Amino acid sequence: MTPDLHIVGAGLTGLTAAIEAAERGRRVTVSEAHSRPGGRARTPAAPFRANLGTHAIYVDGAWWAWLERRGLTPPVVEAPRLAALVRTGGRLGPWPDELGRAIAALPAEAPTDESLRAWLLRHVDAKTAEAIIAVVFIFTFDHDPGRLSAAFAHQRLRRALAGGVRYVVGGWSTLVDLLAERATGLGARIRTQTRIPALPDGPTILATSLATARQLTGDGSLTWPSARTATVDLGLRADGGPGWFRVLDLDDRIYAARYSLADPTLAPPGHELIQISAACAPGERKADVERRVRHLLDQAWPGWRTAVQWYRSAIRTHCTGAIDLPGTTWHDRPAISRGGTLMVATDQSAAPGLLAEVGIAAAQLAVQERSRPARV
Incomplete structure:
Protein backbone atom coordinates (compact mmCIF):
# COMPACT_ATOMS: atom_id res chain seq x y z
CA MET A 1 0.00 0.00 0.00
CA LEU A 67 -14.59 6.97 22.02
CA GLU A 68 -18.24 6.45 22.96
CA ARG A 69 -19.46 7.26 19.45
CA ARG A 70 -17.22 4.49 18.08
CA GLY A 71 -17.86 1.91 20.78
CA LEU A 72 -14.23 2.15 21.86
CA THR A 73 -14.64 3.04 25.52
CA PRO A 74 -12.50 0.74 27.67
CA PRO A 75 -13.70 -0.78 30.94
CA VAL A 76 -13.12 1.80 33.68
CA VAL A 77 -13.51 2.04 37.44
CA GLU A 78 -13.88 4.93 39.84
CA ALA A 79 -11.57 5.64 42.74
CA PRO A 80 -12.37 3.49 45.80
CA ARG A 81 -14.30 5.24 48.53
CA LEU A 82 -11.39 5.16 50.93
CA ALA A 83 -9.93 8.07 52.80
CA ALA A 84 -7.81 10.54 50.88
CA LEU A 85 -5.04 11.71 53.16
CA VAL A 86 -3.46 15.15 53.00
CA ARG A 87 -0.06 16.02 54.45
CA THR A 88 0.25 19.60 55.59
CA GLY A 89 2.44 21.11 58.26
CA GLY A 90 4.23 17.77 58.47
CA ARG A 91 1.09 15.93 59.58
CA LEU A 92 -1.18 13.49 57.77
CA GLY A 93 -4.91 13.89 58.06
CA PRO A 94 -8.19 13.93 56.11
CA TRP A 95 -8.92 16.41 53.34
CA PRO A 96 -9.44 19.79 55.07
CA ASP A 97 -13.04 20.86 54.67
CA GLU A 98 -11.98 24.49 54.79
CA LEU A 99 -9.76 23.96 51.75
CA GLY A 100 -12.67 22.54 49.75
CA ARG A 101 -14.84 25.48 50.78
CA ALA A 102 -12.13 27.96 49.81
CA ILE A 103 -11.78 26.40 46.34
CA ALA A 104 -15.57 26.36 45.84
CA ALA A 105 -15.81 30.03 46.85
CA LEU A 106 -13.30 31.23 44.25
CA PRO A 107 -14.72 33.34 41.40
CA ALA A 108 -15.96 31.40 38.40
CA GLU A 109 -13.42 33.04 36.09
CA ALA A 110 -9.74 33.83 36.53
CA PRO A 111 -7.57 36.19 34.48
CA THR A 112 -5.16 34.98 31.82
CA ASP A 113 -2.58 37.71 32.39
CA GLU A 114 -2.15 37.17 36.13
CA SER A 115 -0.29 34.36 37.91
CA LEU A 116 -2.31 31.87 39.92
CA ARG A 117 -0.51 32.88 43.12
CA ALA A 118 -1.16 36.59 42.67
CA TRP A 119 -4.81 35.97 41.84
CA LEU A 120 -5.36 33.64 44.78
CA LEU A 121 -3.82 36.14 47.20
CA ARG A 122 -6.56 38.59 46.25
CA HIS A 123 -9.19 36.08 47.44
CA VAL A 124 -7.69 33.89 50.19
CA ASP A 125 -4.94 34.10 52.82
CA ALA A 126 -1.37 33.08 51.98
CA LYS A 127 -1.56 29.67 53.68
CA THR A 128 -4.73 28.71 51.80
CA ALA A 129 -3.30 30.04 48.53
CA GLU A 130 -0.23 27.80 48.83
CA ALA A 131 -2.43 24.81 49.69
CA ILE A 132 -4.54 25.36 46.56
CA ILE A 133 -1.37 25.77 44.49
CA ALA A 134 -0.15 22.43 45.84
CA VAL A 135 -3.42 20.78 44.76
CA VAL A 136 -2.91 22.15 41.24
CA PHE A 137 0.31 20.13 41.06
CA ILE A 138 -1.78 16.94 40.64
CA PHE A 139 -2.85 17.83 37.11
CA THR A 140 -0.04 20.15 36.00
CA PHE A 141 2.95 18.21 37.42
CA ASP A 142 4.73 21.56 37.74
CA HIS A 143 7.08 22.26 40.66
CA ASP A 144 5.46 25.68 41.21
CA PRO A 145 1.93 25.92 39.76
CA GLY A 146 1.58 29.32 41.42
CA ARG A 147 3.63 30.80 38.58
CA LEU A 148 1.17 29.61 35.91
CA SER A 149 -1.62 31.58 34.30
CA ALA A 150 -4.51 31.88 36.75
CA ALA A 151 -7.03 31.11 33.98
CA PHE A 152 -5.12 28.00 32.88
CA ALA A 153 -4.79 26.59 36.40
CA HIS A 154 -8.25 27.52 37.63
CA GLN A 155 -10.12 25.99 34.69
CA ARG A 156 -8.29 22.71 35.22
CA LEU A 157 -8.76 22.81 38.98
CA ARG A 158 -12.53 23.02 38.55
CA ARG A 159 -12.57 20.16 36.10
CA ALA A 160 -10.21 17.91 38.06
CA LEU A 161 -12.39 18.23 41.17
CA ALA A 162 -15.65 17.66 39.27
CA GLY A 163 -15.43 13.87 39.61
CA GLY A 164 -14.96 12.86 35.97
CA VAL A 165 -11.75 10.88 36.48
CA ARG A 166 -11.75 7.11 35.88
CA TYR A 167 -9.09 4.39 35.77
CA VAL A 168 -8.74 2.02 32.80
CA VAL A 169 -9.00 -1.61 33.88
CA GLY A 170 -5.83 -3.47 32.99
CA PRO A 225 6.91 24.98 28.61
CA SER A 226 6.18 21.67 30.30
CA ALA A 227 6.91 20.19 33.70
CA ARG A 228 9.83 18.23 35.09
CA THR A 229 8.46 15.50 37.32
CA ALA A 230 9.85 12.53 39.21
CA THR A 231 7.86 9.30 39.18
CA VAL A 232 8.28 6.43 41.62
CA ASP A 233 6.45 3.13 41.11
CA LEU A 234 6.30 0.49 43.83
CA GLY A 235 5.11 -3.10 43.99
CA LEU A 236 4.55 -4.04 47.63
CA ARG A 237 3.31 -7.01 49.60
CA ALA A 238 -0.07 -5.91 50.88
CA ASP A 239 0.25 -7.12 54.50
CA GLY A 240 -3.04 -5.40 55.25
CA GLY A 241 -1.80 -1.96 54.26
CA PRO A 242 -3.09 1.43 55.41
CA GLY A 243 -6.64 2.63 54.85
CA TRP A 244 -6.06 5.14 52.09
CA PHE A 245 -6.33 5.15 48.31
CA ARG A 246 -4.36 8.33 47.71
CA VAL A 247 -2.15 10.76 49.57
CA LEU A 248 -1.61 14.39 48.59
CA ASP A 249 1.45 15.97 50.17
CA LEU A 250 0.79 19.72 50.21
CA ASP A 251 4.16 20.37 51.86
CA ASP A 252 6.36 18.68 49.26
CA ARG A 253 3.93 18.48 46.31
CA ILE A 254 3.79 14.73 46.00
CA TYR A 255 0.83 12.65 44.87
CA ALA A 256 0.64 8.91 45.64
CA ALA A 257 -2.14 6.50 44.71
CA ARG A 258 -2.70 2.76 45.32
CA TYR A 259 -3.99 2.00 41.84
CA SER A 260 -4.32 -1.72 42.56
CA LEU A 261 -7.14 -0.87 44.98
CA ALA A 262 -9.10 0.58 42.07
CA ASP A 263 -8.04 -2.24 39.72
CA PRO A 264 -6.72 -5.45 41.36
CA THR A 265 -5.49 -6.76 37.98
CA LEU A 266 -2.56 -4.33 38.17
CA ALA A 267 -0.77 -6.37 40.87
CA PRO A 268 -0.51 -10.05 41.86
CA PRO A 269 -2.81 -11.33 44.61
CA GLY A 270 -1.66 -10.15 48.01
CA HIS A 271 0.28 -7.21 46.54
CA GLU A 272 -0.27 -3.53 45.88
CA LEU A 273 0.82 -1.18 43.09
CA ILE A 274 1.54 2.38 44.16
CA GLN A 275 2.44 5.07 41.64
CA ILE A 276 3.81 8.39 42.80
CA SER A 277 4.43 11.74 41.11
CA ALA A 278 6.64 14.31 42.81
CA ALA A 279 7.43 17.89 41.89
CA CYS A 280 10.96 18.23 40.57
CA ALA A 281 12.45 21.71 40.53
CA PRO A 282 14.90 22.69 37.78
CA GLY A 283 18.27 21.18 38.62
CA GLU A 284 16.92 19.03 41.46
CA ARG A 285 18.48 15.57 41.49
CA LYS A 286 16.41 12.41 41.31
CA ALA A 287 18.03 11.11 44.50
CA ASP A 288 16.82 14.19 46.39
CA VAL A 289 13.26 13.77 45.12
CA GLU A 290 13.28 10.07 46.01
CA ARG A 291 14.39 11.00 49.53
CA ARG A 292 11.29 13.21 49.88
CA VAL A 293 9.07 10.42 48.56
CA ARG A 294 10.52 7.91 51.04
CA HIS A 295 9.87 10.35 53.89
CA LEU A 296 6.22 10.61 52.89
CA LEU A 297 5.85 6.84 52.62
CA ASP A 298 7.41 6.37 56.05
CA GLN A 299 4.53 8.41 57.43
CA ALA A 300 1.75 7.08 55.20
CA TRP A 301 2.71 3.38 55.12
CA PRO A 302 4.89 2.38 58.08
CA GLY A 303 6.93 -0.70 57.25
CA TRP A 304 6.69 -0.22 53.49
CA ARG A 305 10.45 -0.61 53.01
CA THR A 306 10.47 -4.30 53.99
CA ALA A 307 7.44 -5.00 51.75
CA VAL A 308 9.01 -3.77 48.48
CA GLN A 309 8.94 -6.39 45.70
CA TRP A 310 9.45 -4.10 42.70
CA TYR A 311 10.70 -0.56 42.28
CA ARG A 312 11.06 1.87 39.37
CA SER A 313 11.85 5.57 39.27
CA ALA A 314 12.51 8.17 36.60
CA ILE A 315 12.64 11.88 35.85
CA ARG A 316 10.01 12.82 33.26
CA THR A 317 10.80 15.96 31.27
CA HIS A 318 8.53 17.66 28.74
CA CYS A 319 6.11 14.72 28.64
CA THR A 320 3.39 15.80 31.06
CA GLY A 321 1.42 18.13 28.82
CA ALA A 322 1.58 21.85 28.20
CA ILE A 323 1.54 24.54 30.85
CA ASP A 324 0.54 28.14 30.10
CA LEU A 325 2.37 30.99 31.78
Missing part, protein backbone atom coordinates in the same frame (compact mmCIF):
# COMPACT_ATOMS: atom_id res chain seq x y z
CA THR A 2 1.27 3.43 -0.87
CA PRO A 3 0.07 5.69 1.97
CA ASP A 4 -1.40 9.10 1.38
CA LEU A 5 -0.89 9.95 5.06
CA HIS A 6 2.08 9.03 7.20
CA ILE A 7 1.73 9.27 10.99
CA VAL A 8 4.85 9.16 13.13
CA GLY A 9 4.09 7.82 16.61
CA ALA A 10 1.56 5.16 17.64
CA GLY A 11 0.62 6.55 21.02
CA LEU A 12 -2.93 7.55 21.90
CA THR A 13 -2.57 10.65 19.72
CA GLY A 14 -1.20 8.78 16.68
CA LEU A 15 -3.78 6.00 16.92
CA THR A 16 -6.63 8.50 17.24
CA ALA A 17 -5.34 10.32 14.15
CA ALA A 18 -5.06 7.01 12.27
CA ILE A 19 -8.68 6.12 13.01
CA GLU A 20 -9.95 9.59 12.09
CA ALA A 21 -8.00 9.55 8.81
CA ALA A 22 -8.93 5.99 7.87
CA GLU A 23 -12.60 6.78 8.49
CA ARG A 24 -12.22 9.56 5.93
CA GLY A 25 -10.87 7.14 3.34
CA ARG A 26 -7.17 7.88 3.77
CA ARG A 27 -4.53 5.18 3.27
CA VAL A 28 -2.63 5.46 6.51
CA THR A 29 0.73 4.17 7.68
CA VAL A 30 1.74 4.63 11.31
CA SER A 31 5.41 4.26 12.29
CA GLU A 32 6.30 3.48 15.91
CA ALA A 33 9.84 3.22 17.27
CA HIS A 34 8.94 0.81 20.07
CA SER A 35 8.09 -2.87 19.74
CA ARG A 36 4.38 -2.23 20.28
CA PRO A 37 1.95 0.68 20.03
CA GLY A 38 1.11 2.90 22.95
CA GLY A 39 3.86 5.46 23.36
CA ARG A 40 3.72 6.77 26.92
CA ALA A 41 0.49 4.81 27.35
CA ARG A 42 2.30 1.48 27.23
CA THR A 43 1.65 -0.77 30.22
CA PRO A 44 4.34 -3.33 31.06
CA ALA A 45 3.44 -6.99 31.41
CA ALA A 46 2.64 -8.61 34.76
CA PRO A 47 3.28 -8.91 37.61
CA PHE A 48 3.04 -5.13 38.22
CA ARG A 49 1.21 -3.35 35.41
CA ALA A 50 2.37 0.19 36.09
CA ASN A 51 1.43 2.69 33.41
CA LEU A 52 4.30 4.72 31.97
CA GLY A 53 2.16 7.81 31.53
CA THR A 54 -0.98 9.41 32.89
CA HIS A 55 -2.95 7.05 35.10
CA ALA A 56 -6.53 8.25 34.61
CA ILE A 57 -8.96 9.25 31.90
CA TYR A 58 -11.55 12.03 32.17
CA VAL A 59 -14.99 10.81 31.11
CA ASP A 60 -16.38 14.35 30.82
CA GLY A 61 -14.07 15.33 27.98
CA ALA A 62 -14.36 15.50 24.20
CA TRP A 63 -12.12 12.47 23.65
CA TRP A 64 -14.32 10.24 25.83
CA ALA A 65 -17.32 11.30 23.74
CA TRP A 66 -15.30 10.43 20.61
CA GLY A 171 -3.89 -0.25 32.48
CA TRP A 172 -3.62 1.98 29.42
CA SER A 173 -2.71 -0.99 27.20
CA THR A 174 -6.36 -2.06 27.33
CA LEU A 175 -7.33 1.13 25.51
CA VAL A 176 -4.28 1.07 23.24
CA ASP A 177 -5.26 -2.42 22.04
CA LEU A 178 -8.81 -1.25 21.26
CA LEU A 179 -7.54 1.72 19.25
CA ALA A 180 -4.89 -0.29 17.37
CA GLU A 181 -7.41 -2.99 16.47
CA ARG A 182 -9.88 -0.41 15.16
CA ALA A 183 -7.18 1.40 13.17
CA THR A 184 -5.94 -1.78 11.48
CA GLY A 185 -9.53 -2.90 10.90
CA LEU A 186 -10.05 0.31 8.94
CA GLY A 187 -7.02 -0.46 6.80
CA ALA A 188 -4.31 1.51 8.60
CA ARG A 189 -0.89 -0.13 8.66
CA ILE A 190 1.00 0.06 11.96
CA ARG A 191 4.74 -0.54 11.66
CA THR A 192 6.44 -1.09 15.03
CA GLN A 193 10.19 -1.00 15.69
CA THR A 194 10.41 1.59 12.92
CA ARG A 195 12.39 4.65 13.87
CA ILE A 196 11.99 7.57 11.46
CA PRO A 197 15.32 9.42 10.99
CA ALA A 198 13.91 12.13 8.73
CA LEU A 199 10.56 13.54 7.69
CA PRO A 200 8.66 11.17 5.36
CA ASP A 201 7.73 12.37 1.92
CA GLY A 202 4.13 13.44 1.45
CA PRO A 203 1.41 14.35 3.97
CA THR A 204 2.65 13.65 7.49
CA ILE A 205 1.39 14.03 11.04
CA LEU A 206 4.06 14.02 13.74
CA ALA A 207 2.24 12.52 16.74
CA THR A 208 5.36 12.57 18.88
CA SER A 209 6.82 14.70 21.64
CA LEU A 210 7.46 18.31 20.76
CA ALA A 211 11.20 17.70 21.20
CA THR A 212 11.14 14.87 18.66
CA ALA A 213 9.14 16.99 16.23
CA ARG A 214 11.68 19.77 16.64
CA GLN A 215 14.53 17.34 15.94
CA LEU A 216 12.87 15.88 12.84
CA THR A 217 11.92 19.23 11.36
CA GLY A 218 14.79 21.42 12.51
CA ASP A 219 12.12 23.97 13.44
CA GLY A 220 13.37 25.80 16.53
CA SER A 221 9.96 27.41 17.10
CA LEU A 222 8.53 24.07 18.23
CA THR A 223 8.94 24.79 21.92
CA TRP A 224 6.56 25.29 24.83
CA PRO A 326 0.64 34.33 32.48
CA GLY A 327 -0.35 36.12 29.30
CA THR A 328 -0.63 32.94 27.21
CA THR A 329 -3.36 30.45 26.33
CA TRP A 330 -3.44 27.29 24.24
CA HIS A 331 -3.94 29.49 21.16
CA ASP A 332 -0.37 30.74 21.61
CA ARG A 333 1.23 27.28 21.56
CA PRO A 334 2.99 25.91 18.42
CA ALA A 335 0.56 25.72 15.51
CA ILE A 336 -0.55 22.29 14.30
CA SER A 337 -0.26 23.12 10.61
CA ARG A 338 3.38 23.77 9.75
CA GLY A 339 2.77 24.62 6.10
CA GLY A 340 2.78 22.37 3.07
CA THR A 341 1.97 18.78 3.97
CA LEU A 342 3.26 18.72 7.56
CA MET A 343 1.15 18.63 10.73
CA VAL A 344 2.44 18.46 14.30
CA ALA A 345 0.13 16.97 16.94
CA THR A 346 1.67 16.91 20.42
CA ASP A 347 0.56 17.42 24.01
CA GLN A 348 1.93 20.96 23.71
CA SER A 349 0.31 21.92 20.40
CA ALA A 350 -2.25 24.68 19.90
CA ALA A 351 -5.30 22.67 20.91
CA PRO A 352 -7.65 22.62 23.93
CA GLY A 353 -7.83 19.91 26.57
CA LEU A 354 -6.39 18.62 29.80
CA LEU A 355 -2.97 16.90 29.80
CA ALA A 356 -2.85 14.24 27.02
CA GLU A 357 -6.24 15.39 25.69
CA VAL A 358 -4.35 18.26 24.05
CA GLY A 359 -2.42 15.93 21.74
CA ILE A 360 -5.54 14.01 20.84
CA ALA A 361 -7.43 17.20 20.01
CA ALA A 362 -4.43 18.31 17.95
CA ALA A 363 -4.52 15.03 16.02
CA GLN A 364 -8.20 15.42 15.23
CA LEU A 365 -7.65 19.00 14.07
CA ALA A 366 -4.71 17.86 11.94
CA VAL A 367 -6.78 15.21 10.18
CA GLN A 368 -9.59 17.68 9.56
CA GLU A 369 -7.11 20.13 8.06
CA ARG A 370 -5.60 17.41 5.85
CA SER A 371 -9.08 16.45 4.63
CA ARG A 372 -10.00 19.93 3.39
CA PRO A 373 -9.84 20.57 -0.34
CA ALA A 374 -6.60 22.07 -1.58
CA ARG A 375 -6.62 25.86 -1.73
CA VAL A 376 -6.29 27.42 -5.18
